[in-house]
Amino acid sequence: MSISAIAFDAYGTLFDVYSISQSGDKLFPGKGEALAQLWRSKQIEYTQLRTMCSMYKPFWEVTQDALIFTCKKLQLDLTLDAQNALMGQYARLDAFPENLEVLQQLRASGMKLSILSNGTTHMLQAAVDAAGMQGIFSHLLSVDSVRKYKTAPEAYQLGPDVFGLPAKNILFVSGNAWDVCCATWFGYTTFWVNRHDAPLEELGVTPHGTGRSLRDVAGFIEQMQ
């Protein structure tokens, strides 16, 4: 199977959503990890509920809603300053350390690279800039243009549309198990960056490739060609 383009998920794949736990710990000592975990799961839940109910709202706002809920649930006093600090941190999440080098190698090999994310274009551009990834991606595809979050088919369709390729000729790379499983259902060739050695979701679908970091993507592509 010929792969000539790659669509990367952003949050949890290129950018470490749990890196926020350090900022969380400074504001709420000992609570950073619980905050990062619940914030992330609530953020995803809200995107999915809003998609199923046709109540779209941009990812920046959903992320803020999820933060507010998380602090209420964990009984943390989220002042406006703390909220601004955490949201500001979310706009420039740490990139995983190997990413930049791997992305540069993939691009040098002639592969077309894009991001396909729940984040708004503005959020994605800020994260790419903060990570020094300018010039790497030909497209920053945001579900904001279709007002449906992953895992709706309209969101995944952005990749085939922009590359003019069938989904099976695009490699979809995600660190999120739910995302990579649903992208496989959609028809992409898929690679799961299983950074935390999690079990495969019991959805009756298996990503085409799995590795522990973005470094494993290049080897997978060679093997597929």
Next chain:
Amino acid sequence: MSISAIAFDAYGTLFDVYSISQSGDKLFPGKGEALAQLWRSKQIEYTQLRTMCSMYKPFWEVTQDALIFTCKKLQLDLTLDAQNALMGQYARLDAFPENLEVLQQLRASGMKLSILSNGTTHMLQAAVDAAGMQGIFSHLLSVDSVRKYKTAPEAYQLGPDVFGLPAKNILFVSGNAWDVCCATWFGYTTFWVNRHDAPLEELGVTPHGTGRSLRDVAGFIEQMQ
């Protein structure tokens, strides 16, 4: 506003999904609560992913898939005997203690009562029988007939269709915050049984009524009439 029918969610509203933690503890000492929590959240996640991706599979099977994933994630050795024991327990979950009396009172007052649930008709009938709730409900509405889980509008539409009433004239009662919020978006008059004193979801929508147990439903209806 005139309420003449009530649609109850089943799992987490009439039947206690966390009561399974006791059976879990017998099989996996000290792990029952973690098992019950992750099993439940994975079960809901799988229903939502399958609905967004049009990959419906009946709730009994999704529940079993979620159990298998949960045990892998928690590194619990799920033998076939243990799986059958836990699934068997799921088929006859404890009802919350106040339910039967409240339901009998509501029915005696002339209210039409139904269940509207992700569960299959077979699961709902078994749970109703185990709880001694035979003869209480005029309809056991399962999303199985539309092959989309809550919170898809097709699932919520089952209530208005069967009662021949606009959603606003049906009271939708759920112990699940996500369910009651999305039912409010759909158009039902809604009541949240907030048994665990959770904060309201930050979805920009508020149930019409909130209480701590099913007992509070009757008072809410009187106040609405």
